[in-house]
Amino acid sequence: MSAPVRRRSASLRLRVALAAALASTVVVVLVGVLASVLLTREQTERLDRSLVPGSPAVLGSFASTRADLAVTLRGPDGTVRRVSGPELPLSPLGIPTSVDVDGVAYRIRTAPGPSPGALVTVGATEDDTRARVAERRRLVTGLGVVAVALAAALGWVFAGRAVRPLRRLTDRAATLDGAVEADVPPPTVRADGSRESEELAEALTAMLARLHAEQQRSTASLHAARDFAAAARHELRTPLTAMRTDLEVLQAHPDLPERDEVLADVLRAQARVEATLTALGQLAAGDLPDADGGDVVGVADLLRLAAEDARRAHPGLEVVVEEPAGAVRGSLEGLRMALANVVVNAVRHGGAGCVRLGAHAGEDGGVVLTVDDDGRGLPAAEREAVLGRFVRGSTAGAPGSGLGLALVAQQAARHDGQVHLEDAPGGGLRVSLAIGPDRAG
Amino acid sequence: MTEPSPDLLVVDDDADVRASLERGLRLSGFAVRSAQDGPGALRAVHERVPDAVVLDLGLPGMDGVAVVSALRAMDHDVPVCVLSARDTVDDRVVGLEAGADDYMVKPFALTELVARLRALLRRGARSAAESTVGPALGEVLTTGPLRLDLARRTVHVGERSVDLTKREYELLVVLARNAEVVLTRERLLEMVWGYDFATDTNVVDVFVGYLRRKLEADGTPRLVHTVRGVGFVLREGG
Numbered sequence: 001m002s003a004p005v006r007r008r009s010a011s012l013r014l015r016v017a018l019a020a021a022l023a024s025t026v027v028v029v030l031v032g033v034l035a036s037v038l039l040t041r042e043q044t045e046r047l048d049r050s051l052v053p054g055s056p057a058v059l060g061s062f063a064s065t066r067a068d069l070a071v072t073l074r075g076p077d078g079t080v081r082r083v084s085g086p087e088l089p090l091s092p093l094g095i096p097t098s099v100d101v102d103g104v105a106y107r108i109r110t111a112p113g114p115s116p117g118a119l120v121t122v123g124a125t126e127d128d129t130r131a132r133v134a135e136r137r138r139l140v141t142g143l144g145v146v147a148v149a150l151a152a153a154l155g156w157v158f159a160g161r162a163v164r165p166l167r168r169l170t171d172r173a174a175t176l177d178g179a180v181e182a183d184v185p186p187p188t189v190r191a192d193g194s195r196e197s198e199e200l201a202e203a204l205t206a207m208l209a210r211l212h213a214e215q216q217r218s219t220a221s222l223h224a225a226r227d228f229a230a231a232a233r234h235e236l237r238t239p240l241t242a243m244r245t246d247l248e249v250l251q252a253h254p255d256l257p258e259r260d261e262v263l264a265d266v267l268r269a270q271a272r273v274e275a276t277l278t279a280l281g282q283l284a285a286g287d288l289p290d291a292d293g294g295d296v297v298g299v300a301d302l303l304r305l306a307a308e309d310a311r312r313a314h315p316g317l318e319v320v321v322e323e324p325a326g327a328v329r330g331s332l333e334g335l336r337m338a339l340a341n342v343v344v345n346a347v348r349h350g351g352a353g354c355v356r357l358g359a360h361a362g363e364d365g366g367v368v369l370t371v372d373d374d375g376r377g378l379p380a381a382e383r384e385a386v387l388g389r390f391v392r393g394s395t396a397g398a399p400g401s402g403l404g405l406a407l408v409a410q411q412a413a414r415h416d417g418q419v420h421l422e423d424a425p426g427g428g429l430r431v432s433l434a435i436g437p438d439r440a441g
Numbered sequence: 442m443t444e445p446s447p448d449l450l451v452v453d454d455d456a457d458v459r460a461s462l463e464r465g466l467r468l469s470g471f472a473v474r475s476a477q478d479g480p481g482a483l484r485a486v487h488e489r490v491p492d493a494v495v496l497d498l499g500l501p502g503m504d505g506v507a508v509v510s511a512l513r514a515m516d517h518d519v520p521v522c523v524l525s526a527r528d529t530v531d532d533r534v535v536g537l538e539a540g541a542d543d544y545m546v547k548p549f550a551l552t553e554l555v556a557r558l559r560a561l562l563r564r565g566a567r568s569a570a571e572s573t574v575g576p577a578l579g580e581v582l583t584t585g586p587l588r589l590d591l592a593r594r595t596v597h598v599g600e601r602s603v604d605l606t607k608r609e610y611e612l613l614v615v616l617a618r619n620a621e622v623v624l625t626r627e628r629l630l631e632m633v634w635g636y637d638f639a640t641d642t643n644v645v646d647v648f649v650g651y652l653r654r655k656l657e658a659d660g661t662p663r664l665v666h667t668v669r670g671v672g673f674v675l676r677e678g679g
Contacts, residue, residue: 230527234499237526238455241548245461248551249468262464269457 012166013159020155021148028144035140036133043129044107048096051109051122068125070106076117088121098126105130165193169201176208186212231390232280235402239272272401279403282337283389283410294330294415294439299367302332303357306339310355313340314347318354326359328367329439330415335369338411341404342371342431349396350375350429365437366417372424383421408433415439446472447562450491452482452508453524454500462495462551469555479503483511486519492565493520493558498536499527506539513540518607520561522554538651540606543634543644556638564635582617585677587656587664589617598661605655608633612648616665616675625672649673 010018070085080087091097091110099106101123108123169191176187186208191197246266249256256262300323307321328335339357346352352373362368378386378393386393387409390402405419408431412419416436424430449471453459456477463473474491476482479500485491494512498505505523512521523536526547536544543557582589588597596603596613605613615632616624626645630636634644652665666674 234526237547238458241524241526242455242457242461244548245458245465245551249461249465252552253468256468258464265457265461269461272457 012163013156016159016162017152017156020159021152024148024151025144028147032137032140032144036137039136040133043133044096047107047124047126047129048109051096051107051124068128070101070123072121072123073113074119074121075113076115085123088123090119090121093119099123162194165191165197166200168193169197169204172201173204228283228389232276235276235390236273239269239276243269243273276401276403279401279407282407283403295332296327296329297332297335299324299326299328299359299369302328302335302339303359303369305332305336306343307357309336309340310343310357314343317343317347317352320354320356322356322358324359326361326367326440328415328435330435331411334411334414335433338408338433339369339371341407342433345404345431346371346373346375346429349393350377352428356424356426362434362437365440367435367440369433369435370430371433372426372430373428374424374426375428377423377427377429378421386421387419405431446470447492447558448489449473449558450482450485450494451475452477452479452494452500452505453497454478455497458497458547465551466495466555466558469551471555471558479505479508479511482508486512486515486517490517491519492562493522495554495558496521496523496536496541498523498525506535509536509539509541513606518565520558520565522557522561524549537608537644537647538606540608542608543642553640557634557636557640560635560637582614582620584617584620584675585664586661587617587675589614598656598659601659603655603658605652609648609651609655612645613652613675616673620675623668623671623674629673645673 070088071083072085072088073081073083074090075081086101086104088101088106088108089099091099091108093110093112096107096109099108105126106123107126107129108121110119110121112118113120169189172189172191176189186205189201189204189208191201243266246262246269250259250262250266303321303324307319310317310319343355346355350373352375354374356370356372358370358372360368360370376395378395382393385391386405389406391406392402405421409419412433412435416439417434420432420434422430422432447470449466451459451462451466451473452475453462454477459475459477463475466473474485476485480503482494482496486494496505496508500508509521509523512519520543521536521541523541523544524547525536525544542561545554545557580591582591586599589595590597591614594610596605596610612629612633615629624632627639629645630640630642633648649665649667653663656664662678664675664677666676668674
């Protein structure tokens with residue numbers, strides 16, 4: 001499967017250069033337009049100032065010195081006299097006005113003339129002014145273009161420096177091994193030089209660490225599952241071996257005097273297989289994580305249920321149950337199953353005739369469920385080991401799967417707690433199932 | 442004529458398996474003693490050397506391999522059949538490497554175990570009888586760099602002395618006596634183990650593997666060749 005080919009976006013550097021060019025263009029255009037407007041106005045005002053009416057004589061001599069000047073006199077009677085240049089039209093008194101005379105643009109101004117009632121109109125062609133303005137505009141435009149180009153170029157150069165940490169980060173990330181090795185600590189990605197690149201590097205490092213942790217978790221659980229499956233197969237083969245041998249004996253010796261004894265052995269081996277399968281199922285279910293953290297379980301209710309279970313499963317057993325206050329958050333069925341396993345353990349392997357179910361507050365603020373029995377107890381050296389899967393104590397009686405206390409330990413772990421084995425106050429064994437303080441409630 | 446029942450020692454840490462095997466083997470005509478751990482097994486051997494040992498590999502503390510090693514180190518060459526509850530090949534073969542003669546994976550058929558034990562016992566008795574006569578002095582089998590001195594029971598590849606377990610040595614002798622002749626697995630089982638009945642085992646392949654490893658340890662070219670679909674042959678070169 002190949003990734004779809006995606007068109008690459010423009011590089012950050014090019015984008016910065018373009019942004020610089022665009023920004024400078026806006027500035028240049030604004031400045032240019034403003035300059036052009038101001039320039040035009042200034043030039044026009046200057047022209048307007050030159051259109052100062054004076055005496056016709058003065059005007060005539062003045063006009064004769066400048067070819068672009070035109071002067072027209074109008075008498076009170078409406079006579080028109082051209083002093084110089086073409087005849088200019090009338091314009092409102094005192095206000096400079098642009099007009100077109102025979103295809104030539106003039107700026108004219110009309111003022112009262114030398115004699116009463118007479119009007120004098122002075123005009124000057126705007127060609128020179130416009131040419132000057134146009135020339136300045138070209139200059140401004142040229143400077144603007146240069147400025148924009150310079151901005152783009154500088155943007156390119158400085159952006160190159162600015163994206164260097166990012167470039168380094170990209171190079172580092174590219175050299176990271178795609179496969180995260182479980183036994184190698186995840187690499188730390190560094191890209192100093194800008195806050196963004198540093199943040200990105202930190203995020204990348206954190207992501208690698210998360211990946212690594214996840215990988216380690218799944219590798220560990222895979223190993224655990226594999227070991228567990230091997231141990232389970234091994235565990236089932238032992239009773240099956242006994243069973244097969246017994247069945248072959250029955251087959252080969254139909255009139256065996258010890259027939260009943262052999263049959264009893266077959267049934268016992270069968271019970272072992274069944275017990276192991278049940279415990280394996282419970283272990284597998286207990287390995288599933290609690291999504292919701294469990295229900296609130298009253299400790300007294302839990303102990304009462306466990307006592308009922310114990311009396312039902314072991315009719316000859318004396319069960320004493322305390323009525324402690326308090327509640328825990330967790331799985332009622334899980335805890336009940338754990339307590340049932342402790343009781344089975346006490347009866348089957350400890351030879352207990354009486355169990356006492358109780359609970360008290362733990363030192364860490366949690367709740368400790370206790371099951372005391374009056375059985376044989378367990379050598380202190382084995383008390384840790386028997387919590388492991390498929391481990392039996394040296395005093396254990398058959399049948400036993402070696403999973404009973406492992407199930408209890410699993411439930412304790414599921415409730416953020418642990419199992420502790422010690423001597424019971426009245427002899428025998430005390431199994432304490434501590435539930436973590438976070439679960440008390 | 443009634444022969445005395447062969448004396449068997451069954452070693453297994455599981456009481457149910459021990460009881461079943463004891464009963465099954467007793468009913469099959471063996472005199473059975475049992476032990477539940479390694480030291481117990483060695484004590485029982487010390488009391489009276491059995492004719493054969495059925496030994497569970499997965500004993501707590503001193504495991505089956507250690508028991509086999511100890512037995513061989515004490516020069517007891519009783520046939521040992523190991524029982525394994527694991528099905529990975531490595532575990533199957535460790536007991537054999539230490540000097541056991543055969544292995545069976547739990548759960549197994551009692552009749553199969555009985556047949557193999559009887560064959561191993563017969564075979565053991567015969568080779569004991571043979572060894573009293575002994576091979577002609579100076580009888581030496583050679584194939585390429587391989588030299589077997591049957592009188593001294595020594596094996597050399599070139600100048601290098603090769604240390605073989607009893608069963609490895611017997612397999613090599615059979616192959617060397619029949620050098621250039623392809624022997625089937627069935628034939629080898631019969632000649633080396635005395636299994637003259639159909640049996641489902643890859644013990645020949647396992648022992649051929651051991652032989653190769655020991656003979657080829659210093660880079661000597663292969664001597665024991667596999668003839669695909671047929672069996673094995675000892676010859677120099679391909």
